[in-house]
Amino acid sequence: MRPIDPRPLAERLQSIPPFHVMEVVRIAEELESQGVDVIHLEVGEPDFPTSSSVIDRACSALQSGKTRYTDARGIQPLRDALSAWYRSQGLDVPARRIQITVGASAGLLLACAATTNPGDAVLMADPAYPCNPRFVEAVGGKVHWIKTDIASQFQPTCDALEIEATVADRTLMLAHPANPTGQAVPSAELERMIQWCLTTNRHLIVDEIYQSLSFNDALDSSLAISDQHFVVGSFSKYFNMTGWRLGWLVIPEYALEPTQRLAQHLFICAPSFAQEAALSCFEPQALHEAEMHRRELKSRRDLLIPRLEAMGFQVAAEPDGAFYVFVDASGITSDSQQFCAELIRETGVAITPGLDFSESLPPTWIRIAYTQPADRLLEALDRMARFIHD
Ligand SMILES: Cc1ncc(COP(=O)(O)O)c(C=O)c1O
Structure with missing residues (x-):
């Protein structure tokens, strides 16, 4: 039996915005089900295994x-x-x-x-x-x-x-x-x-x-x-x-x-x-592995940033840590959400529109998570450069 009137849910549920990255994730899943090689740079978790x-x-x-x-x-x-x-x-x-x-x-x-x-x-x-x-x-x-x-x-x-x-x-x-x-x-x-x-x-x-x-x-x-x-x-x-x-x-x-x-x-x-x-x-074993991974993330950051800048992204400043770089793509697009959706569709590279993190920044920001090994990052950068410059 259903209630006569819809029972109102708590108001806090109405203020939860959708994750804009979910559109990128949806397209990524669709592409992967068709056998396309997707490079995931949208997820906020390291690609390394637990020790x-x-x-x-x-x-x-x-x-x-x-x-x-x-x-x-x-x-x-x-x-x-x-x-x-x-x-x-x-x-x-x-x-x-x-x-x-x-x-x-x-x-x-x-x-x-x-x-x-x-x-x-x-x-x-x-x-x-x-x-x-x-x-x-x-x-x-x-x-x-x-x-x-x-x-x-x-x-x-x-x-x-x-x-x-x-x-x-x-x-x-x-x-x-x-x-x-x-x-x-x-x-x-x-x-x-x-x-x-x-x-x-x-x-x-x-x-x-x-x-x-x-x-x-x-x-x-x-x-x-x-x-x-x-x-x-x-x-x-x-x-x-x-x-x-x-x-x-x-x-x-x-x-x-x-x-x-x-x-x-x-x-x-x-x-x-x-x-x-x-x-x-x-x-010692787990601490050693964690330290190796931290160094690996640093070298990925150093590999990524100059290449992103050469492509026309403005990197806010060198990240001090974590595995994210937040870039302004206003030199490339006025709508990072649309850019991210087209990028995944055309190249299989998944990145996150900045709208998920900010109420006030212009909609041109993007978060890139360097949670892939260096060769996959280079492949992603090549695909992005072709997409932007072709
Ligand atoms: C800044 C920040 N705080 C907290 C969390 C949640 O982390 P946990 O997996 O420990 O719950 C995250 C996850 O991405 C995060 O980026």
Whole structure:
């Protein structure tokens, strides 16, 4: 039996924009079903496998019955291992303050839930990772977009925050480095913004999912500046474990106990076998592999950027890390969505229109994920050059 009237769903469902990249994905699937060789540069996940040492540990964890709920904060050895990992970076982050989460996604949701009341606003850079507004809205908050530009590395500046922030803005959310740009917050600005949050009594959430995937000098965690904010981490990207759904949240002392209580209510715990397996991430084999992959990503970045520039794309600035380059294609097209759809159809190269990341940038931006080996990247670049110049 059907209800008489359609039952209204929550208003937050109406504000979820579609992912423009889904059109590219749809065409890619259609082409692949016809046997066309598609080069995927649209997906935000590394192409490297999870370390075999992690997989072996997961298998033995499952076989030895590690299939039940764990402590809601995460298993103690993993929290200790993360604390030791921070210590190896010169940071004192006690295991007590580390909450194991179901990926960075759950860490972001938990941090938003811990800091945001209905009606509160969260300051966030435009462009941003497209799921961030959903975490804020899920807990009844609103996003206050801060427009950014090439000059500020697409990161907010303290000057902009001082001008734009209102009393409704209770929290600042940063990503360091960010998706879609791969750009970190310059260290002087990071320090100023952390100070600004402290002096204006605002919460701060820093997403550091790409911190270990930095290419220039080792990128300091924001925890080197202060321990009074939330920091989100994940096994997804640096340890190539996207499907394992494992991350962590460093919780500031002032929010510790109630945030942990909320985590228990929302998630019970992160997958137990994945937590056991992740212990191997901090052993020599997996660390060596992760480091080799980081270097490989750097060399892919260095291979890609000059060639994209020669083709007429404007690269915002050299990405500090992650595996994305955000380019302005205004010298080539006035509509990057149409450009991406035609490019995939004509050449089999899949890239992401910038519209998925920004409310305010002109519709000429594109994100390219260098998540393919160098020979495939070169092949993609050749196909793109032919498409643009023919
Ligand atoms: C900036 C950023 N934060 C968080 C996430 C979510 O990561 P996880 O797989 O750990 O949930 C992503 C995934 O692409 C991301 O790019």
